[in-house]
Amino acid sequence: MLTWLKRFVMTAGVMCLSIAGGGALMWADVRLPRVLSDHMVVQRDLPIRFWGWADAGESVTVALRWSGGQATASARAEANGRWKVRLAPISRTGPIEVTISGRNTIVLRDVAVGDVWVCSGQSNMAWPVASASNGNEEVASANYPMIRLFTVANAVSDRPEEDVKGEWQATTPETVKDFSAVGYFFGRDLHQHLNVPIGLIDSSWGGTPAEAWTSQATLESDLSLQPILWQWQRVLADYPDARNRYERELKQWEQAAAEAKAQNQPEPRRPSQPRGPGHPWAPSGLFNAMIAPLTEFSIRGAIWYQGESNAQPLRAAEYNRLFSGMISDWRRAWDEGPFPFFFVQLANFLPRKPEPTDSSWAELRESQTAALGLPNTGMAVIIDIGEADDIHPRNKQDVGKRLALAARGVAFGEKIEYSGPLYRGMRIDGKQIRLYFDHAQSGLVAKDGKSLQGFAIAGSDRKFVWAEARIEGESVVVSSPKVDQPIAVRYAWADNPECNLYSKNGLPASPFRTDDWPGQYF
Numbered sequence: 001m002l003t004w005l006k007r008f009v010m011t012a013g014v015m016c017l018s019i020a021g022g023g024a025l026m027w028a029d030v031r032l033p034r035v036l037s038d039h040m041v042v043q044r045d046l047p048i049r050f051w052g053w054a055d056a057g058e059s060v061t062v063a064l065r066w067s068g069g070q071a072t073a074s075a076r077a078e079a080n081g082r083w084k085v086r087l088a089p090i091s092r093t094g095p096i097e098v099t100i101s102g103r104n105t106i107v108l109r110d111v112a113v114g115d116v117w118v119c120s121g122q123s124n125m126a127w128p129v130a131s132a133s134n135g136n137e138e139v140a141s142a143n144y145p146m147i148r149l150f151t152v153a154n155a156v157s158d159r160p161e162e163d164v165k166g167e168w169q170a171t172t173p174e175t176v177k178d179f180s181a182v183g184y185f186f187g188r189d190l191h192q193h194l195n196v197p198i199g200l201i202d203s204s205w206g207g208t209p210a211e212a213w214t215s216q217a218t219l220e221s222d223l224s225l226q227p228i229l230w231q232w233q234r235v236l237a238d239y240p241d242a243r244n245r246y247e248r249e250l251k252q253w254e255q256a257a258a259e260a261k262a263q264n265q266p267e268p269r270r271p272s273q274p275r276g277p278g279h280p281w282a283p284s285g286l287f288n289a290m291i292a293p294l295t296e297f298s299i300r301g302a303i304w305y306q307g308e309s310n311a312q313p314l315r316a317a318e319y320n321r322l323f324s325g326m327i328s329d330w331r332r333a334w335d336e337g338p339f340p341f342f343f344v345q346l347a348n349f350l351p352r353k354p355e356p357t358d359s360s361w362a363e364l365r366e367s368q369t370a371a372l373g374l375p376n377t378g379m380a381v382i383i384d385i386g387e388a389d390d391i392h393p394r395n396k397q398d399v400g401k402r403l404a405l406a407a408r409g410v411a412f413g414e415k416i417e418y419s420g421p422l423y424r425g426m427r428i429d430g431k432q433i434r435l436y437f438d439h440a441q442s443g444l445v446a447k448d449g450k451s452l453q454g455f456a457i458a459g460s461d462r463k464f465v466w467a468e469a470r471i472e473g474e475s476v477v478v479s480s481p482k483v484d485q486p487i488a489v490r491y492a493w494a495d496n497p498e499c500n501l502y503s504k505n506g507l508p509a510s511p512f513r514t515d516d517w518p519g520q521y522f
Contacts, residue, residue, distance in 0.1 A: 119182065180204060216283070316361070341377050347382045443503065454501070
């Protein structure tokens with residue numbers, strides 16, 4: 001009996017060692033991040049980057065083959081198992097096959113060469129095609145095998161991660177229905193105009209602020225952004241009490257919900273989980289988990305639709321430094337220089353005010369516009385297609401189209417007018433103020449044929465009143481009988497302004513103000 005038991009224990013020990021050894025061999029196999037897979041798009045005209053993991057010191061070779069050409073590069077895995085190679089840029093080819101060889105071999109098929117765009121932000125970027133205007137028709141007609149989609153699974157991390165969850169898929173009605181509508185319509189427009197494969201990486205999360213998408217190093221390096229970090233430390237300190245309070249409220253809600261169900265009544269609103277560790281509002285949490293793992297992947301650029309969560313009275317002006325800092329932050333992380341970055345200005349939203357007033361949404365739009373001071377940027381103005389009672393306007397087609405116009409004009413150098421009028425400067429002329437604009441060469445119009453709306457004017461008392469405005473060539477003249485000595489003008493400066501200044505190419509003018517007087521932020 002003892003001999004049998006001894007043999008059993010010895011056999012089990014050998015089996016455990018074999019399993020452990022097998023695990024080590026599995027780790028030694030060459031592995032790739034999920035963004036490197038079948039059906040992906042690699043960026044044309046830029047070095048093609050491959051990376052992954054293997055046993056320390058293992059030699060890894062990456063070979064690309066296509067009709068009429070091939071390219072090969074090798075690297076040796078570092079002590080931590082990480083390896084990476086760069087291959088020379090490819091302009092255009094048909095499908096390519098990629099072979100990664102080390103102790104094992106991985107073959108990637110149906111790989112296209114084209115333009116890759118990261119699509120990021122909060123819920124209006126995450127908003128799916130199926131829920132956009134004419135969603136059923138858009139889904140049914142989505143048959144674009146050369147538009148490839150990759151959705152990054154939502155995740156938060158307190159340190160930069162090395163991989164994300166997701167997979168590349170060709171565009172079909174089944175794959176597109178839950179994909180970002182803004183991203184898809186943007187990519188579809190570019191694909192139709194440029195006739196190249198398009199890769200779209202949707203890395204977005206509803207209800208999240210910009211600081212969550214910004215690296216810790218950038219937040220720590222700007223003194224004006226320190227309040228964000230201080231506030232989060234306060235959130236973490238308060239979290240234990242907030243968690244206990246939430247658990248008590250959850251129990252009360254569960255009881256109330258059960259009673260409502262028994263009485264066939266509407267369920268009460270479920271209490272929200274408190275912010276704390278692992279929350280998507282954590283500064284840098286989404287950058288670490290959903291952006292950093294992508295930064296080895298060569299891209300053409302990024303599109304961004306976010307700002308609602310930062311459009312608060314004490315935070316809207318802060319977004320000026322935060323957003324521009326985030327753009328520069330991403331460009332450093334990708335190490336491709338100032339790649340094109342296009343963003344959506346916040347739409348009109350909330351009830352319309354009868355008189356001119358301060359607006360945190362207007363301040364946030366101003367902070368967004370300031371990012372145009374960075375090179376290779378463009379802004380889609382959508383002050384005309386929002387919905388007063390819905391923070392998620394369904395017209396995502398025009399949003400994607402206006403972003404694509406910016407990309408065609410800025411990233412690809414097409415000789416097109418890709419922006420509506422942008423305020424450039426002013427001149428006081430007696431009782432009136434003359435305004436000058438960039439992107440007005442095609443001419444200015446009041447879109448609906450009525451008199452211009454949305455202009456307000458003020459004197460030294462800083463009290464704005466509605467103004468009369470008229471177009472004269474490429475300028476607008478503003479005045480009011482209530483203001484004898486005007487010094488400042490604002491246009492569309494409201495949550496949901498009534499405004500109708502356009503360029504003749506059909507793009508709306510961006511909201512603006514000529515003053516820099518303290519608003520709600522102060």
